[in-house]
Amino acid sequence: MKTFISILSALLLLCGTGSSSFQALASGEQPATGSGLTISGTTGLSGLLTHWADAYNQSNAGNPVSVTTIQSLASLAGSDINFLTEKELQQTEGSTAWKMVVGRDAVVGVVNHANPLYETIMKQGISQLALTGLFGQTGNTTWGALLGATRDNKVHIYISGSESVKAGLAAYLGLPVSSLEGVSVVSSEDFSRLMAADPDAIGFCNLIQVYDPGSNGLSSGLSFLPIDKNGNGRLDYSENIYQDVVSFMRGLWIGKYPRILCENLYACSVTAPGSATGSAFMKWVLTEGQQYLGSEGYLELVATDRQQKLESLNAEAAVVPGQSRNAFSKNALFLILGGLVLAYLLTLLVVSRTRRLRTTTEMTGGVSGILREDGIQAPAGLYFDKSHTWAFMEKNGLVRVGVDDFLQHITGTLTRIRMKNPGEKVKKGDVILSLVRDGKQLNIKSPVTGLIREMNTMLIEEASLVNKSPYDQGWVYMIEPADWVKDAELLVMIDRYRCWIKNEFSRMKDFLAVTMQAKSPAFDQLVLQDGGALCDHVLADLEPKVWEDFQTFFLDNPR
Numbered sequence: 001m002k003t004f005i006s007i008l009s010a011l012l013l014l015c016g017t018g019s020s021s022f023q024a025l026a027s028g029e030q031p032a033t034g035s036g037l038t039i040s041g042t043t044g045l046s047g048l049l050t051h052w053a054d055a056y057n058q059s060n061a062g063n064p065v066s067v068t069t070i071q072s073l074a075s076l077a078g079s080d081i082n083f084l085t086e087k088e089l090q091q092t093e094g095s096t097a098w099k100m101v102v103g104r105d106a107v108v109g110v111v112n113h114a115n116p117l118y119e120t121i122m123k124q125g126i127s128q129l130a131l132t133g134l135f136g137q138t139g140n141t142t143w144g145a146l147l148g149a150t151r152d153n154k155v156h157i158y159i160s161g162s163e164s165v166k167a168g169l170a171a172y173l174g175l176p177v178s179s180l181e182g183v184s185v186v187s188s189e190d191f192s193r194l195m196a197a198d199p200d201a202i203g204f205c206n207l208i209q210v211y212d213p214g215s216n217g218l219s220s221g222l223s224f225l226p227i228d229k230n231g232n233g234r235l236d237y238s239e240n241i242y243q244d245v246v247s248f249m250r251g252l253w254i255g256k257y258p259r260i261l262c263e264n265l266y267a268c269s270v271t272a273p274g275s276a277t278g279s280a281f282m283k284w285v286l287t288e289g290q291q292y293l294g295s296e297g298y299l300e301l302v303a304t305d306r307q308q309k310l311e312s313l314n315a316e317a318a319v320v321p322g323q324s325r326n327a328f329s330k331n332a333l334f335l336i337l338g339g340l341v342l343a344y345l346l347t348l349l350v351v352s353r354t355r356r357l358r359t360t361t362e363m364t365g366g367v368s369g370i371l372r373e374d375g376i377q378a379p380a381g382l383y384f385d386k387s388h389t390w391a392f393m394e395k396n397g398l399v400r401v402g403v404d405d406f407l408q409h410i411t412g413t414l415t416r417i418r419m420k421n422p423g424e425k426v427k428k429g430d431v432i433l434s435l436v437r438d439g440k441q442l443n444i445k446s447p448v449t450g451l452i453r454e455m456n457t458m459l460i461e462e463a464s465l466v467n468k469s470p471y472d473q474g475w476v477y478m479i480e481p482a483d484w485v486k487d488a489e490l491l492v493m494i495d496r497y498r499c500w501i502k503n504e505f506s507r508m509k510d511f512l513a514v515t516m517q518a519k520s521p522a523f524d525q526l527v528l529q530d531g532g533a534l535c536d537h538v539l540a541d542l543e544p545k546v547w548e549d550f551q552t553f554f555l556d557n558p559r
Helices: 002-027 043-059 086-090 118-124 128-136 143-147 163-173 188-197 245-253 276-285 288-292 303-317 325-356 405-411 484-489 494-516 521-526 544-555
Strands: 037-041 065-069 081-085 098-112 156-160 184-186 201-206 222-224 262-269 383-385 389-393 399-403 416-419 431-437 440-445 450-455 477-481
Touching: 037 043, 037 276, 043 065, 043 081, 043 276, 043 288, 081 086, 081 276, 086 262, 098 118, 098 163, 098 188, 098 245, 098 303, 118 143, 128 163, 156 163, 156 188, 163 201, 184 188, 188 201, 188 222, 276 288, 276 303, 383 494, 389 484, 399 431, 405 431, 405 440, 405 494, 440 544, 494 544
Parallel strands: 037 065, 037 081, 156 184, 156 201
Antiparallel strands: 081 262, 098 201, 098 222, 098 262, 383 389, 389 399, 399 477, 416 431, 431 440, 450 477
Protein backbone atom coordinates (compact mmCIF):
# COMPACT_ATOMS: atom_id res chain seq x y z
CA MET A 1 0.00 0.00 0.00
CA LYS A 2 2.90 2.36 0.74
CA THR A 3 4.30 1.66 -2.72
CA PHE A 4 0.94 2.50 -4.26
CA ILE A 5 0.75 5.83 -2.41
CA SER A 6 4.29 6.74 -3.44
CA ILE A 7 3.58 6.06 -7.12
CA LEU A 8 0.29 7.94 -6.91
CA SER A 9 2.01 10.99 -5.44
CA ALA A 10 4.71 10.94 -8.11
CA LEU A 11 2.19 10.74 -10.89
CA LEU A 12 0.17 13.61 -9.49
CA LEU A 13 3.28 15.78 -9.40
CA LEU A 14 4.20 14.85 -12.97
CA CYS A 15 0.68 15.56 -14.19
CA GLY A 16 0.95 19.14 -12.98
CA THR A 17 2.56 20.28 -16.24
CA GLY A 18 -0.61 19.57 -18.18
CA SER A 19 -3.17 20.36 -15.48
CA SER A 20 -4.35 23.68 -16.87
CA SER A 21 -5.28 22.14 -20.22
CA PHE A 22 -7.02 19.24 -18.56
CA GLN A 23 -8.99 21.51 -16.24
CA ALA A 24 -10.16 23.58 -19.20
CA LEU A 25 -11.30 20.44 -20.96
CA ALA A 26 -13.10 19.04 -17.92
CA SER A 27 -14.88 22.29 -17.16
CA GLY A 28 -16.14 22.66 -20.72
CA GLU A 29 -14.96 26.30 -20.88
CA GLN A 30 -15.15 27.91 -24.31
CA PRO A 31 -13.12 30.82 -25.67
CA ALA A 32 -14.72 34.18 -26.31
CA THR A 33 -16.73 34.21 -29.53
CA GLY A 34 -15.97 36.32 -32.56
CA SER A 35 -18.30 38.33 -34.76
CA GLY A 36 -20.52 35.41 -35.63
CA LEU A 37 -20.73 32.52 -38.08
CA THR A 38 -21.17 32.34 -41.85
CA ILE A 39 -22.91 29.32 -43.35
CA SER A 40 -23.38 28.67 -47.04
CA GLY A 41 -25.06 26.30 -49.46
CA THR A 42 -26.10 25.98 -53.06
CA THR A 43 -29.28 27.64 -54.30
CA GLY A 44 -31.40 24.57 -53.59
CA LEU A 45 -30.53 24.70 -49.90
CA SER A 46 -30.92 28.44 -49.40
CA GLY A 47 -34.45 28.09 -47.98
CA LEU A 48 -33.40 25.59 -45.31
CA LEU A 49 -30.30 27.55 -44.33
CA THR A 50 -32.31 30.76 -44.05
CA HIS A 51 -34.83 29.02 -41.76
CA TRP A 52 -31.99 27.68 -39.65
CA ALA A 53 -30.21 31.02 -39.38
CA ASP A 54 -33.38 32.96 -38.52
CA ALA A 55 -34.48 30.47 -35.86
CA TYR A 56 -31.02 30.20 -34.33
CA ASN A 57 -30.51 33.97 -34.24
CA GLN A 58 -33.78 34.49 -32.36
CA SER A 59 -32.41 32.61 -29.37
CA ASN A 60 -28.70 33.44 -29.85
CA ALA A 61 -28.72 37.11 -30.75
CA GLY A 62 -25.17 37.68 -29.49
CA ASN A 63 -23.65 35.26 -31.99
CA PRO A 64 -25.38 35.93 -35.33
CA VAL A 65 -25.38 33.36 -38.11
CA SER A 66 -25.43 34.74 -41.66
CA VAL A 67 -26.15 32.89 -44.89
CA THR A 68 -24.40 33.12 -48.26
CA THR A 69 -24.89 31.24 -51.52
CA ILE A 70 -22.12 29.05 -52.92
CA GLN A 71 -21.30 30.22 -56.44
CA SER A 72 -18.84 27.45 -57.25
CA LEU A 73 -18.11 24.07 -55.70
CA ALA A 74 -14.47 24.45 -56.71
CA SER A 75 -13.79 26.61 -53.67
CA LEU A 76 -15.57 26.28 -50.34
CA ALA A 77 -13.18 28.27 -48.16
CA GLY A 78 -15.27 31.44 -48.01
CA SER A 79 -17.63 30.28 -45.23
CA ASP A 80 -17.20 28.75 -41.79
CA ILE A 81 -19.57 25.84 -42.52
CA ASN A 82 -20.92 24.70 -45.90
CA PHE A 83 -24.06 22.61 -46.42
CA LEU A 84 -24.15 20.33 -49.46
CA THR A 85 -26.15 17.42 -50.77
CA GLU A 86 -24.32 14.13 -51.14
CA LYS A 87 -23.99 14.54 -54.92
CA GLU A 88 -22.65 18.07 -54.48
CA LEU A 89 -20.14 16.92 -51.88
CA GLN A 90 -18.83 14.27 -54.26
CA GLN A 91 -17.94 17.06 -56.68
CA THR A 92 -15.70 18.86 -54.21
CA GLU A 93 -12.89 16.32 -54.75
CA GLY A 94 -11.75 16.10 -51.15
CA SER A 95 -11.51 19.84 -50.48
CA THR A 96 -13.45 19.38 -47.23
CA ALA A 97 -11.54 17.57 -44.48
CA TRP A 98 -14.51 17.56 -42.08
CA LYS A 99 -18.08 16.50 -42.84
CA MET A 100 -21.14 15.42 -40.88
CA VAL A 101 -24.56 14.16 -41.96
CA VAL A 102 -27.30 16.47 -40.68
CA GLY A 103 -30.33 15.21 -42.63
CA ARG A 104 -31.42 12.52 -45.08
CA ASP A 105 -33.61 11.96 -48.06
CA ALA A 106 -34.80 8.76 -49.72
CA VAL A 107 -36.58 7.85 -52.93
CA VAL A 108 -39.34 5.40 -52.00
CA GLY A 109 -41.96 3.36 -53.78
CA VAL A 110 -45.56 3.43 -52.55
CA VAL A 111 -48.68 1.41 -53.29
CA ASN A 112 -52.38 1.80 -52.64
CA HIS A 113 -53.99 -0.08 -49.72
CA ALA A 114 -56.98 -0.82 -51.96
CA ASN A 115 -54.97 -2.94 -54.40
CA PRO A 116 -56.60 -6.43 -54.38
CA LEU A 117 -53.12 -7.99 -54.27
CA TYR A 118 -51.97 -5.78 -51.40
CA GLU A 119 -51.26 -8.69 -49.02
CA THR A 120 -49.24 -10.48 -51.71
CA ILE A 121 -47.23 -7.32 -52.37
CA MET A 122 -46.37 -6.95 -48.70
CA LYS A 123 -45.32 -10.61 -48.39
CA GLN A 124 -43.32 -10.92 -51.62
CA GLY A 125 -41.99 -7.44 -52.23
CA ILE A 126 -40.78 -6.35 -55.68
CA SER A 127 -37.22 -7.07 -56.77
CA GLN A 128 -34.91 -4.70 -58.62
CA LEU A 129 -35.05 -6.98 -61.67
CA ALA A 130 -38.86 -6.94 -61.68
CA LEU A 131 -38.94 -3.14 -61.43
CA THR A 132 -36.46 -2.81 -64.29
CA GLY A 133 -38.66 -5.06 -66.42
CA LEU A 134 -41.71 -3.03 -65.38
CA PHE A 135 -40.20 0.17 -66.77
CA GLY A 136 -39.04 -1.69 -69.87
CA GLN A 137 -42.65 -2.63 -70.60
CA THR A 138 -44.25 0.61 -69.46
CA GLY A 139 -48.04 0.47 -69.71
CA ASN A 140 -48.16 -3.20 -70.71
CA THR A 141 -47.33 -5.13 -67.52
CA THR A 142 -50.21 -6.57 -65.51
CA TRP A 143 -50.24 -7.05 -61.76
CA GLY A 144 -50.64 -10.78 -62.29
CA ALA A 145 -47.46 -10.96 -64.40
CA LEU A 146 -45.56 -8.81 -61.91
CA LEU A 147 -46.46 -10.91 -58.87
CA GLY A 148 -47.14 -14.33 -60.35
CA ALA A 149 -50.80 -14.03 -59.42
CA THR A 150 -54.18 -13.74 -61.09
CA ARG A 151 -55.01 -10.15 -61.95
CA ASP A 152 -55.19 -8.72 -65.47
CA ASN A 153 -55.26 -5.05 -64.52
CA LYS A 154 -52.28 -3.15 -65.85
CA VAL A 155 -49.77 -1.52 -63.50
CA HIS A 156 -49.96 2.29 -63.55
CA ILE A 157 -46.70 4.06 -62.69
CA TYR A 158 -46.50 7.55 -61.22
CA ILE A 159 -43.29 9.47 -60.59
CA SER A 160 -43.03 12.71 -58.68
CA GLY A 161 -41.69 15.53 -60.82
CA SER A 162 -38.61 15.95 -58.61
CA GLU A 163 -35.36 15.60 -60.55
CA SER A 164 -33.73 13.85 -57.59
CA VAL A 165 -36.44 11.16 -57.69
CA LYS A 166 -35.92 10.44 -61.38
CA ALA A 167 -32.15 10.46 -61.05
CA GLY A 168 -32.14 8.17 -57.99
CA LEU A 169 -34.64 5.72 -59.47
CA ALA A 170 -32.83 5.57 -62.82
CA ALA A 171 -29.51 4.92 -61.09
CA TYR A 172 -31.03 2.12 -58.98
CA LEU A 173 -32.57 0.42 -62.03
CA GLY A 174 -29.49 0.96 -64.21
CA LEU A 175 -31.54 2.83 -66.80
CA PRO A 176 -31.06 6.22 -68.44
CA VAL A 177 -33.23 8.99 -66.98
CA SER A 178 -34.82 9.40 -70.42
CA SER A 179 -36.40 5.94 -70.10
CA LEU A 180 -38.57 7.23 -67.24
CA GLU A 181 -40.29 9.84 -69.36
CA GLY A 182 -42.86 7.37 -70.69
CA VAL A 183 -44.62 7.09 -67.35
CA SER A 184 -46.91 9.56 -65.60
CA VAL A 185 -44.64 12.26 -64.20
CA VAL A 186 -46.80 14.39 -61.93
CA SER A 187 -46.29 17.35 -59.64
CA SER A 188 -45.48 16.87 -55.97
CA GLU A 189 -48.82 18.44 -55.08
CA ASP A 190 -50.82 15.94 -57.17
CA PHE A 191 -48.81 12.80 -56.40
CA SER A 192 -50.49 11.63 -53.18
CA ARG A 193 -53.98 12.45 -54.45
CA LEU A 194 -53.52 10.47 -57.68
CA MET A 195 -51.92 7.53 -55.90
CA ALA A 196 -54.75 7.33 -53.34
CA ALA A 197 -57.35 7.32 -56.13
CA ASP A 198 -55.76 4.54 -58.20
CA PRO A 199 -55.68 1.00 -56.69
CA ASP A 200 -53.47 -0.23 -59.55
CA ALA A 201 -50.77 2.40 -59.05
CA ILE A 202 -47.13 2.16 -58.06
CA GLY A 203 -45.53 5.50 -57.30
CA PHE A 204 -42.01 6.79 -56.67
CA CYS A 205 -41.26 9.98 -54.78
CA ASN A 206 -39.17 11.55 -52.02
CA LEU A 207 -40.28 10.15 -48.68
CA ILE A 208 -41.07 13.59 -47.32
CA GLN A 209 -43.72 14.03 -50.08
CA VAL A 210 -45.89 11.25 -48.63
CA TYR A 211 -44.94 11.68 -44.99
CA ASP A 212 -47.72 12.80 -42.64
CA PRO A 213 -46.13 14.38 -39.54
CA GLY A 214 -49.46 14.35 -37.72
CA SER A 215 -49.65 10.56 -37.67
CA ASN A 216 -45.93 9.93 -38.13
CA GLY A 217 -46.98 7.73 -41.06
CA LEU A 218 -47.62 7.91 -44.78
CA SER A 219 -50.42 9.80 -46.48
CA SER A 220 -53.85 8.24 -46.06
CA GLY A 221 -54.36 5.11 -48.15
CA LEU A 222 -50.69 4.58 -49.01
CA SER A 223 -48.04 2.09 -47.87
CA PHE A 224 -44.39 1.55 -48.69
CA LEU A 225 -43.63 -0.64 -51.70
CA PRO A 226 -41.37 -3.29 -50.13
CA ILE A 227 -38.16 -4.12 -52.04
CA ASP A 228 -37.05 -7.73 -52.23
CA LYS A 229 -33.31 -6.97 -52.10
CA ASN A 230 -32.07 -10.53 -52.56
CA GLY A 231 -34.63 -11.36 -55.26
CA ASN A 232 -35.78 -14.65 -53.71
CA GLY A 233 -39.48 -13.96 -54.21
CA ARG A 234 -40.33 -13.21 -50.60
CA LEU A 235 -39.71 -10.49 -48.06
CA ASP A 236 -37.32 -12.02 -45.53
CA TYR A 237 -37.17 -10.90 -41.90
CA SER A 238 -34.00 -8.89 -42.50
CA GLU A 239 -35.67 -7.10 -45.44
CA ASN A 240 -38.96 -6.28 -43.72
CA ILE A 241 -38.54 -2.62 -42.76
CA TYR A 242 -41.73 -1.37 -44.41
CA GLN A 243 -44.36 -1.69 -41.67
CA ASP A 244 -44.23 2.00 -40.74
CA VAL A 245 -42.10 5.13 -41.06
CA VAL A 246 -40.19 4.46 -37.83
CA SER A 247 -39.19 0.96 -38.94
CA PHE A 248 -38.28 2.24 -42.38
CA MET A 249 -36.07 5.04 -41.06
CA ARG A 250 -34.33 2.64 -38.72
CA GLY A 251 -33.76 0.22 -41.59
CA LEU A 252 -32.45 3.03 -43.78
CA TRP A 253 -30.01 4.06 -41.05
CA ILE A 254 -28.51 0.59 -40.62
CA GLY A 255 -28.23 -0.09 -44.36
CA LYS A 256 -31.22 -2.33 -45.08
CA TYR A 257 -32.54 -0.04 -47.82
CA PRO A 258 -30.75 0.28 -51.19
CA ARG A 259 -28.02 2.83 -50.63
CA ILE A 260 -28.35 4.28 -54.11
CA LEU A 261 -31.90 5.42 -53.32
CA CYS A 262 -30.72 7.46 -50.31
CA GLU A 263 -29.05 10.84 -50.22
CA ASN A 264 -27.54 12.59 -47.23
CA LEU A 265 -27.38 16.29 -46.47
CA TYR A 266 -23.94 17.22 -45.16
CA ALA A 267 -22.36 19.99 -43.14
CA CYS A 268 -18.73 20.29 -44.20
CA SER A 269 -15.71 22.57 -43.94
CA VAL A 270 -11.95 22.63 -44.33
CA THR A 271 -11.60 21.79 -40.63
CA ALA A 272 -14.01 20.82 -37.87
CA PRO A 273 -15.91 23.75 -36.29
CA GLY A 274 -13.32 25.27 -33.99
CA SER A 275 -15.15 28.30 -32.61
CA ALA A 276 -17.66 28.23 -29.79
CA THR A 277 -20.30 29.63 -32.16
CA GLY A 278 -19.62 27.02 -34.82
CA SER A 279 -19.81 24.16 -32.33
CA ALA A 280 -22.94 25.57 -30.68
CA PHE A 281 -24.67 26.05 -34.02
CA MET A 282 -23.93 22.50 -35.15
CA LYS A 283 -25.30 21.11 -31.88
CA TRP A 284 -28.43 23.20 -32.41
CA VAL A 285 -28.79 21.83 -35.98
CA LEU A 286 -28.67 18.29 -34.58
CA THR A 287 -31.35 19.05 -31.97
CA GLU A 288 -33.81 21.93 -32.36
CA GLY A 289 -32.85 22.55 -35.99
CA GLN A 290 -34.05 19.11 -37.11
CA GLN A 291 -37.68 20.27 -37.13
CA TYR A 292 -37.00 22.55 -40.11
CA LEU A 293 -35.80 19.78 -42.43
CA GLY A 294 -39.26 18.52 -43.36
CA SER A 295 -40.43 21.76 -44.97
CA GLU A 296 -37.47 21.56 -47.37
CA GLY A 297 -37.90 17.93 -48.36
CA TYR A 298 -35.39 16.29 -46.01
CA LEU A 299 -35.81 13.83 -43.16
CA GLU A 300 -34.74 14.20 -39.56
CA LEU A 301 -32.00 11.96 -38.22
CA VAL A 302 -33.09 9.20 -35.84
CA ALA A 303 -32.43 9.86 -32.15
CA THR A 304 -29.50 7.45 -31.82
CA ASP A 305 -27.84 8.88 -34.91
CA ARG A 306 -28.14 12.41 -33.51
CA GLN A 307 -26.64 11.33 -30.20
CA GLN A 308 -23.61 9.80 -31.89
CA LYS A 309 -22.98 12.97 -33.86
CA LEU A 310 -23.37 15.15 -30.77
CA GLU A 311 -20.78 13.01 -29.02
CA SER A 312 -18.49 13.46 -32.01
CA LEU A 313 -18.86 17.25 -31.77
CA ASN A 314 -18.10 17.14 -28.06
CA ALA A 315 -14.95 15.15 -28.81
CA GLU A 316 -13.88 17.76 -31.35
CA ALA A 317 -14.56 20.55 -28.83
CA ALA A 318 -12.25 18.83 -26.35
CA VAL A 319 -9.26 20.20 -28.26
CA VAL A 320 -8.34 23.41 -26.41
CA PRO A 321 -8.38 26.45 -28.74
CA GLY A 322 -4.95 28.02 -29.18
CA GLN A 323 -3.19 24.66 -28.81
CA SER A 324 -2.24 22.45 -31.70
CA ARG A 325 -3.83 19.06 -31.82
CA ASN A 326 -0.41 17.48 -31.55
CA ALA A 327 0.37 19.39 -28.38
CA PHE A 328 -2.94 18.43 -26.85
CA SER A 329 -2.48 14.83 -27.91
CA LYS A 330 0.84 14.65 -26.07
CA ASN A 331 -0.73 15.94 -22.86
CA ALA A 332 -3.70 13.64 -23.28
CA LEU A 333 -1.41 10.67 -23.95
CA PHE A 334 0.58 11.45 -20.83
CA LEU A 335 -2.58 11.59 -18.73
CA ILE A 336 -3.89 8.39 -20.26
CA LEU A 337 -0.67 6.53 -19.54
CA GLY A 338 -0.71 7.78 -15.97
CA GLY A 339 -4.33 6.72 -15.64
CA LEU A 340 -3.52 3.26 -16.96
CA VAL A 341 -0.82 2.82 -14.34
CA LEU A 342 -3.21 3.89 -11.61
CA ALA A 343 -5.91 1.62 -12.99
CA TYR A 344 -3.49 -1.30 -12.98
CA LEU A 345 -2.55 -0.73 -9.36
CA LEU A 346 -6.17 -0.35 -8.33
CA THR A 347 -7.01 -3.55 -10.20
CA LEU A 348 -4.38 -5.42 -8.21
CA LEU A 349 -5.94 -4.18 -4.99
CA VAL A 350 -9.47 -5.11 -6.13
CA VAL A 351 -8.44 -8.58 -7.29
CA SER A 352 -6.64 -9.19 -4.02
CA ARG A 353 -9.69 -8.19 -2.04
CA THR A 354 -12.07 -10.15 -4.28
CA ARG A 355 -10.16 -13.35 -3.62
CA ARG A 356 -10.85 -12.97 0.08
CA LEU A 357 -14.42 -11.74 -0.14
CA ARG A 358 -16.90 -13.04 -2.70
CA THR A 359 -19.67 -10.58 -3.43
CA THR A 360 -23.18 -11.59 -4.31
CA THR A 361 -25.32 -10.01 -6.98
CA GLU A 362 -28.25 -7.93 -5.71
CA MET A 363 -31.78 -8.32 -7.04
CA THR A 364 -31.51 -4.85 -8.54
CA GLY A 365 -29.81 -6.34 -11.56
CA GLY A 366 -26.54 -4.48 -11.03
CA VAL A 367 -23.39 -6.41 -11.93
CA SER A 368 -19.87 -5.04 -12.00
CA GLY A 369 -18.18 -5.66 -15.34
CA ILE A 370 -18.39 -9.43 -15.72
CA LEU A 371 -21.56 -11.45 -16.28
CA ARG A 372 -21.54 -15.05 -15.05
CA GLU A 373 -24.11 -17.80 -14.87
CA ASP A 374 -24.27 -17.67 -11.08
CA GLY A 375 -24.98 -13.93 -11.28
CA ILE A 376 -28.33 -14.44 -13.00
CA GLN A 377 -31.23 -14.19 -10.57
CA ALA A 378 -34.06 -16.72 -10.86
CA PRO A 379 -36.43 -16.85 -7.87
CA ALA A 380 -37.97 -20.19 -6.98
CA GLY A 381 -41.69 -20.51 -7.67
CA LEU A 382 -41.67 -18.79 -11.05
CA TYR A 383 -42.18 -20.42 -14.42
CA PHE A 384 -39.71 -19.51 -17.18
CA ASP A 385 -40.06 -19.54 -20.95
CA LYS A 386 -37.48 -19.78 -23.75
CA SER A 387 -38.53 -16.29 -24.80
CA HIS A 388 -36.63 -15.11 -21.67
CA THR A 389 -39.86 -14.24 -19.92
CA TRP A 390 -41.32 -15.47 -16.64
CA ALA A 391 -44.86 -16.17 -15.45
CA PHE A 392 -46.45 -16.50 -12.01
CA MET A 393 -50.02 -17.48 -11.17
CA GLU A 394 -51.49 -15.04 -8.64
CA LYS A 395 -54.19 -16.00 -6.11
CA ASN A 396 -56.83 -14.18 -8.13
CA GLY A 397 -56.17 -16.41 -11.14
CA LEU A 398 -54.28 -13.83 -13.18
CA VAL A 399 -50.77 -14.57 -14.45
CA ARG A 400 -48.11 -11.96 -13.79
CA VAL A 401 -45.59 -11.79 -16.66
CA GLY A 402 -42.17 -10.15 -16.97
CA VAL A 403 -38.69 -10.33 -18.53
CA ASP A 404 -35.98 -12.51 -16.99
CA ASP A 405 -32.75 -11.25 -15.42
CA PHE A 406 -30.54 -12.69 -18.18
CA LEU A 407 -32.08 -10.54 -20.89
CA GLN A 408 -31.91 -7.26 -18.95
CA HIS A 409 -28.21 -7.94 -18.30
CA ILE A 410 -27.65 -8.42 -22.03
CA THR A 411 -29.45 -5.25 -23.15
CA GLY A 412 -28.19 -2.80 -20.55
CA THR A 413 -30.34 -0.04 -19.08
CA LEU A 414 -33.55 0.30 -21.06
CA THR A 415 -34.87 3.67 -22.18
CA ARG A 416 -38.37 2.60 -23.22
CA ILE A 417 -40.80 -0.32 -23.09
CA ARG A 418 -43.37 -0.66 -25.87
CA MET A 419 -46.40 -2.50 -24.48
CA LYS A 420 -49.81 -3.66 -25.57
CA ASN A 421 -52.92 -2.22 -23.94
CA PRO A 422 -55.29 -3.85 -21.44
CA GLY A 423 -58.10 -5.63 -23.27
CA GLU A 424 -55.88 -6.98 -26.04
CA LYS A 425 -55.67 -10.73 -26.61
CA VAL A 426 -52.27 -12.40 -26.90
CA LYS A 427 -51.14 -15.85 -27.95
CA LYS A 428 -48.16 -17.77 -26.66
CA GLY A 429 -45.27 -17.09 -29.05
CA ASP A 430 -46.65 -13.77 -30.33
CA VAL A 431 -44.69 -10.55 -29.78
CA ILE A 432 -46.02 -9.07 -26.57
CA LEU A 433 -43.61 -6.18 -25.88
CA SER A 434 -40.48 -4.46 -27.16
CA LEU A 435 -37.42 -3.54 -25.09
CA VAL A 436 -35.84 -0.32 -26.36
CA ARG A 437 -32.45 1.19 -25.62
CA ASP A 438 -31.59 4.44 -27.45
CA GLY A 439 -33.72 3.52 -30.46
CA LYS A 440 -32.48 -0.09 -30.69
CA GLN A 441 -35.07 -2.68 -29.79
CA LEU A 442 -35.77 -6.36 -29.16
CA ASN A 443 -39.22 -7.92 -29.61
CA ILE A 444 -40.19 -10.30 -26.80
CA LYS A 445 -42.73 -13.11 -27.20
CA SER A 446 -45.49 -14.06 -24.79
CA PRO A 447 -45.09 -17.11 -22.52
CA VAL A 448 -48.88 -17.60 -22.26
CA THR A 449 -52.13 -17.20 -24.17
CA GLY A 450 -54.84 -14.98 -22.76
CA LEU A 451 -56.30 -11.51 -22.27
CA ILE A 452 -54.25 -8.62 -20.92
CA ARG A 453 -56.03 -7.29 -17.86
CA GLU A 454 -53.40 -4.86 -16.61
CA MET A 455 -50.12 -3.31 -17.73
CA ASN A 456 -47.42 -1.94 -15.46
CA THR A 457 -47.83 1.79 -16.05
CA MET A 458 -44.72 2.57 -14.00
CA LEU A 459 -42.65 1.30 -16.94
CA ILE A 460 -43.96 4.13 -19.11
CA GLU A 461 -42.11 6.65 -16.97
CA GLU A 462 -39.24 4.43 -15.82
CA ALA A 463 -38.39 1.62 -18.23
CA SER A 464 -35.23 0.87 -16.24
CA LEU A 465 -37.36 -0.80 -13.55
CA VAL A 466 -36.99 -3.91 -15.69
CA ASN A 467 -33.24 -3.65 -15.06
CA LYS A 468 -33.45 -2.71 -11.41
CA SER A 469 -36.14 -5.17 -10.36
CA PRO A 470 -37.13 -7.62 -13.12
CA TYR A 471 -39.14 -9.91 -10.83
CA ASP A 472 -40.78 -7.30 -8.62
CA GLN A 473 -41.39 -3.69 -9.65
CA GLY A 474 -40.35 -4.42 -13.23
CA TRP A 475 -43.20 -6.82 -14.06
CA VAL A 476 -44.97 -6.03 -17.36
CA TYR A 477 -48.50 -7.52 -17.55
CA MET A 478 -51.27 -9.22 -15.60
CA ILE A 479 -52.88 -11.69 -18.01
CA GLU A 480 -56.08 -13.71 -17.68
CA PRO A 481 -54.91 -17.07 -19.10
CA ALA A 482 -56.96 -19.01 -21.63
CA ASP A 483 -55.49 -22.36 -20.56
CA TRP A 484 -52.88 -22.03 -17.82
CA VAL A 485 -52.46 -25.78 -17.36
CA LYS A 486 -51.57 -26.23 -21.03
CA ASP A 487 -49.19 -23.24 -21.06
CA ALA A 488 -47.48 -24.28 -17.83
CA GLU A 489 -46.58 -27.65 -19.33
CA LEU A 490 -44.32 -25.84 -21.79
CA LEU A 491 -42.65 -23.69 -19.15
CA VAL A 492 -39.82 -24.68 -16.80
CA MET A 493 -39.08 -23.99 -13.15
CA ILE A 494 -35.86 -23.08 -11.38
CA ASP A 495 -33.84 -26.32 -11.71
CA ARG A 496 -34.37 -26.80 -15.44
CA TYR A 497 -34.04 -23.06 -15.99
CA ARG A 498 -30.57 -23.09 -14.39
CA CYS A 499 -29.44 -25.84 -16.76
CA TRP A 500 -30.94 -24.05 -19.73
CA ILE A 501 -29.35 -20.70 -18.89
CA LYS A 502 -25.89 -22.31 -19.05
CA ASN A 503 -26.63 -23.19 -22.64
CA GLU A 504 -27.77 -19.62 -23.28
CA PHE A 505 -24.39 -18.33 -22.12
CA SER A 506 -22.66 -20.63 -24.59
CA ARG A 507 -25.03 -19.55 -27.37
CA MET A 508 -24.38 -15.90 -26.54
CA LYS A 509 -20.61 -16.36 -26.85
CA ASP A 510 -21.05 -18.21 -30.13
CA PHE A 511 -23.32 -15.45 -31.41
CA LEU A 512 -20.77 -12.77 -30.54
CA ALA A 513 -17.94 -14.79 -32.03
CA VAL A 514 -19.74 -14.97 -35.37
CA THR A 515 -21.19 -11.47 -35.32
CA MET A 516 -18.20 -9.54 -34.02
CA GLN A 517 -15.48 -11.81 -35.49
CA ALA A 518 -13.62 -13.35 -32.59
CA LYS A 519 -10.20 -12.07 -33.63
CA SER A 520 -11.18 -8.42 -33.54
CA PRO A 521 -10.46 -6.09 -30.58
CA ALA A 522 -14.21 -5.42 -30.25
CA PHE A 523 -14.81 -9.11 -29.51
CA ASP A 524 -12.10 -9.13 -26.84
CA GLN A 525 -13.96 -6.35 -25.04
CA LEU A 526 -17.25 -8.25 -25.12
CA VAL A 527 -15.96 -11.68 -24.12
CA LEU A 528 -13.35 -11.29 -21.44
CA GLN A 529 -10.30 -13.49 -21.19
CA ASP A 530 -11.03 -14.42 -17.57
CA GLY A 531 -12.40 -17.83 -18.45
CA GLY A 532 -14.30 -16.43 -21.42
CA ALA A 533 -16.82 -14.57 -19.26
CA LEU A 534 -19.25 -12.17 -20.91
CA CYS A 535 -19.16 -8.46 -20.24
CA ASP A 536 -22.26 -7.21 -18.47
CA HIS A 537 -24.67 -5.26 -20.70
CA VAL A 538 -22.90 -6.73 -23.72
CA LEU A 539 -25.32 -5.35 -26.34
CA ALA A 540 -25.74 -1.93 -24.74
CA ASP A 541 -23.42 0.10 -26.96
CA LEU A 542 -23.34 -2.11 -30.04
CA GLU A 543 -24.81 -0.89 -33.32
CA PRO A 544 -28.45 -1.54 -34.31
CA LYS A 545 -27.40 -4.20 -36.85
CA VAL A 546 -26.08 -6.39 -34.01
CA TRP A 547 -29.40 -6.03 -32.17
CA GLU A 548 -31.21 -7.06 -35.36
CA ASP A 549 -28.99 -10.14 -35.68
CA PHE A 550 -29.48 -10.98 -31.99
CA GLN A 551 -33.24 -10.87 -32.54
CA THR A 552 -33.06 -13.07 -35.64
CA PHE A 553 -30.45 -15.64 -34.68
CA PHE A 554 -30.82 -15.76 -30.90
CA LEU A 555 -34.26 -14.74 -29.63
CA ASP A 556 -36.27 -15.94 -32.63
CA ASN A 557 -34.47 -19.29 -32.66
CA PRO A 558 -34.51 -20.51 -29.02
CA ARG A 559 -33.06 -23.85 -27.97
